[in-house]
Amino acid sequence: MLTEIDFSSQQEHLKNVSRTFALTIPMLPDALVDYISNAYLLCRIADTVEDDPKAAVDKKISWLKSFSLFCKEGFNDEMELLKLHKQAVDLVHDGAVDKEFDLISDMPAVIKRTLTYPVKIKNILSRGVSILSLGMSRSLEGTEIKDLNDVDHYCYYVAGVVGELLAALFYEHNHDIDRKELMALSVSFGEGLQLTNILKDRLVDKDREACFLPIKKDGSNASEVVKEYLAICQGHLDDALSFILMIPTKESGIRLFCLLNIAMATATLKLLSEADVAEDRNVKISRRTVKILYILSKMVVKNNILTRMFFSYISRGVKRVKRDPHELRSRVSCWERLPF
Template identity: 40%
Template sequence: MISQPPTLDDAQYQDEILKGVSRTFALTIPQLPEMLRHVIGNAYLLCRITDTIEDDNALTTKQTRYLSDMFSEVVCGHVAAERFVDELYPLLSDHTIPAEHDLIKHTPAVIRVTHSFNPVQRKALERCVRIMSRGMADYQETETLDGLKDLPAMNLYCYYVAGVVGEMLTELFCDYSPEINRNKSELMKLSVSFGQGLQMTNILKDIWDDRKRGACWLPQDIFLKKGIVLRELQSGHSKPGFQEGLAELIGVAKKHLCNALIYTCLIPPQEKGIRRFCLWALGMAILTLRKINRHRDFHDGQQVKITRRTVKTTVLTTSIFAGNDWVLNQLFKIISQQLPDTAISDELFYRR
């Protein structure tokens, strides 16, 4: 299927809607080199459309699977974006925020931009959306308050939601820079761990918010060892065993974020824009983990959300030292030193 070339209005819409659907990425994406800014902004919107399909609770499991598969075909150029909009848009509920309603409505504009990229970029985006769509649909079908079976099941969920995004970003970084590409094998090995560290932080922060909508992404095995049955959890009644299980997962997330720092330091120091993009996300995640660790009895995500002042401090500090690996490693050690460590084997933290 031949798609129309993007217009200036399409590019402008992409920049504007990004601010509406994500304050964090609207902050970090502009830090990237111009050649990457456009494609990674588009990639985020594609992932957000995928996420919207999965999150709208008005859709049946069958509809979610069907529309997720259709969107993958849209991204690949096999199905018209207009047809996708005609089928999904009328089904969206008030659960989907107005900005996401608007994004779905303007899917053709986003896709015209997608189809303007070079073959390597398009392949990376197509692969990411395909894996994410199928994986998230699989997990949605088993979404309950029982939690996931075990840590490997949580790892797989994190891969579908965020690890595959790490792989996609690495492909785009390597396509952009021959110097970055020289470290591709090491970067790809670490990219899934980077994504999982960010996603695990979100899962831990959103435990109680997720439960309100009938979902739990925590691993049963870790909590059963502490005498905790996840289905029986009640907000505001945090038992010692639950806090111990939480500490174990904080240690796992910390290790993943340590890998995220190694990943960032493999990016050439002169690529400060890419480093800032990585460091701001990493910095906010590790500070959120620290807050969760201090308040393991929290019962609302707002209680462990970092302040705007903390975000500004993170942005300023990491920007100043973006090119200095020694300082970055020292900062990470200082900030994370009070977080629990994990006894899980290192080999489980790397892409195989």
């Protein structure tokens, strides 16, 4: 009989595999801390398999598709869970770092905790993690980024769907939220955070012959493309601010969780806009900056006017391109139509 992981052990895993989310998730209301921590670990399990440097690509694709289907069907098949767990352990045994392998080892217990949640919460996690895992399998099958549409679809599967998952959870927590409008902004919110990481890690990705921007193989258009996508990314982060302002001011924990994440992303974009596109591979905001952003975010988060002023101040000087978040979601989202 499989047993669920306890809350403290779940949070220890979170701390071990993501310092950023271990910092921001505890800002949420208590129930959401549990649900979103669990959701992050489910996503990280899939990500650990996808990123394993030593596992065979065809085996990773097969596992991710099977895991996606298992999640889509509500995490309920215990025999399938045991099979997926054994396969995952075998796949990442030689390539995963210790903390990630520990998470894979606890995979059945993490999912057993998922099964204890209310049906609506479990269904949201089921849908989100299923889409994300399938997207990862498709990425491994070969992702050629030729234009902005390709970037949008790639970002949707690894981050836009997470924005949708968060929006759905926030609505279940507080039905005063305009669910339709929050969902409309959620994909742009997720893409802004993902594009920040793509831009920040571009040179590291290049070393492993990966590229998630439409940059030519000879790199001749790299500077132009990076500048273009810095502006596109800031436009998405502007939508992320609108996402936050849709949430009632009394939900200060949810707002702070979102605001600090986009504030750190915007600060990173500012550094990137001032960096050498060809050479700077260690662009990262300092711990002191994170601390300052946290203090300021906490001061303004309960007031929409102050929140807007704060975001305007930290993003000043960064060019932005405004896109239509409704059109983006209608074009890329699978949330209402699972791709099976």
